[in-house]
Amino acid sequence: MACSLCIGTVLPILRRMRRLAVLLLLVLPHGASRGLEREAFEVYHQRRRAVSEAHPDGLILLLGYERQEAQAVRSPFRQENNFYYLTGWNEPGAALLLIPAQGDGSVYQELLFLPPDDPSHEKWHGPRAAPDDADIRSQTGFESVLPISKLATRLSRAAKKRSHVYTLFPHRAGEGKQPEPDRREKLQTHAGELPIADIRAQLEAMRAVKSEGEIRLIRKAVDASIAAHIEAWQEIEAGLYEYQILGPMLAAMINGGCLRPAYAPIIGSGPNSTALHYTAGRRRLEPGEVVVMDVGGEYAHYAADLTRTVPVDGVFTERQREIYDLVLYVQRKVIAAVKPGETLRGLTHKAKRYFDEAGRDAAGEAMGASFLHGVGHSVGLGVHDPIDFSQPLKAGMVITIEPGLYLPEEDLGVRIEDMVLVTENGAQLLSKGLPKEADEIEKLMRGR
Known part of the structure; x- marks a missing residue:
């Protein structure tokens, strides 16, 4: 009696496990790679230009998530949504600097900053893109990709004749929202004497209507x-x-x-x-x-x-x-x-x-x-x-x-x-x- 009860209980579970195993085997050849799709690079470029043109008096500086900020210990790294919306870039430690054109003949610039090669990091987490990779332009869609160590220098140089640095402040707390890191102090260090202002409202308005x-x-x-x-x-x-x-x-x-x-x-x-x-x-x-x-x-x-x-x-x-x-x-x-x-x-x-x-x-x-x-x-x-x-x-x-x-x-x-x-x-x-x-x-x- 006990054995027949066990068999009656276990067999349905084994059937479910078999179905689950088949599904999981199917994942590996094609499922994960499909999930890495992005929109065309030109779409991200158009968004960045729209943000820049709305703030010709300043600079736009966004910092992507660091690995620990993305709460990625138990799951694959996931980029901050607004940073991703403008870049399509899903690796940690990146920064985006947009330099609007001005009437003095300066040209519009888009700069993506990435961490350098780090062999010790790769031992734990595998290879990641670096600014000096031969194919970094085709990986990112950016013409200018620089080491993150150069961010402060380029920002300081571009800050002349600008009134603000526009960036993301932490969102308001609310139902269904994950806590966000407050980087204003870090950003102010990068911005020097320029005041920082929040650009979230514009990005959220853009994100509301989907491409x-x-x-x-x-x-x-x-x-x-x-x-x-x-x-x-x-x-x-x-x-x-x-x-x-x-x-x-x-x-x-x-x-x-x-x-x-x-x-x-x-x-x-x-x-x-x-x-x-x-x-x-x-x-x-x-x-x-x-x-x-x-x-x-x-x-x-x-x-x-x-x-x-x-x-x-x-x-x-x-x-x-x-x-x-x-x-x-x-x-x-x-x-x-x-x-x-x-x-x-x-x-x-x-x-x-x-x-x-x-x-x-x-x-x-x-x-x-x-x-x-x-x-x-x-x-x-x-x-x-x-x-x-x-x-x-x-x-x-x-x-x-x-x-x-x-x-x-x-x-x-x-x-x-x-x-x-x-x-x-x-x-x-x-x-x-x-x-x-x-x-x-x-x-x-x-x-x-």
Whole structure:
């Protein structure tokens, strides 16, 4: 009896491990290299020139992340988003200096500074690009690549007749934002007597509207994330722990070219489905529950952010389907309202009104009281890309639409999140390949 029980428990796990091993083997030949794509060098050059032309009175100095600043101990190095947006450069210790042209006949200059060769560093971390590499121009897209040791001298020389040094101040603290290093003291040392000023507002405004290349990379992040969700649906069953659902999702994302998740994955079952940013993953799935899976991959620095809510047993209960269909109804209404000129704050108000109009919960409260967060946010280099929620939407912006209802008294939370591209005529659903009709989800889960 004991042996048959062990076999019944172990065999499904072994089957899952086999599938996971196959996925991971597929990663190595082609997955990682695809995730290193960049936009064309000319795109980064155009962005740098736009920033420079907006500040002809000063210099623009950005410092890329050092390895320790990127929190890269447990994952591959990841460059600061704004630095990457202007350079496409994803190695530590770099600096960017833009010198705008002036009326005295001086010409516009773009200088990238890199650390020198360091054999002791390479023993631990492998080879990295150096300013004297023969092919450094083709690696970086910059005509002028200099050793980082020359930054102070070049900055001092260029500072004559300039009024400011423009750079990045640390962002405001907030939900979903990682702490940033405060380099103002270090930057002031480089700037000498010139005052430093923050350039973040301009860069964030530029980043809000995506280029064609950015949209292409976001689509790839979305496609890999869709595959991850569908893979997870094939694995979900009572008795597994929440973190076990993440294994096949990670394998599918990596095999799709993603280097890592775009954020800490949220997989919450039963009572945890009602916690908005639950990431512990320690609970065992029980029969009759739902699982909220808010998981997205990062492809070539660009994020996807998708959420689906699915039944552990493969079939929604009557009450679960009632709440699920209501959330789906509201999501469709909000997506239909997306257009240039609308705001995320306005869309959130619409979502709450749609929930309120749908009726009341068991306690007599309007359903909108169980909708606890904004209905969406911007996505790009960051999973929560910078945007003012009262800012009118523009064509080319990429946002999420993610209404949800959270009923802790019923251990029932439902969130449905898709990514949409704002167009001149409305919204284009980027994640349409991930089913969200309750019947579609049940059909796919029955095929396990």
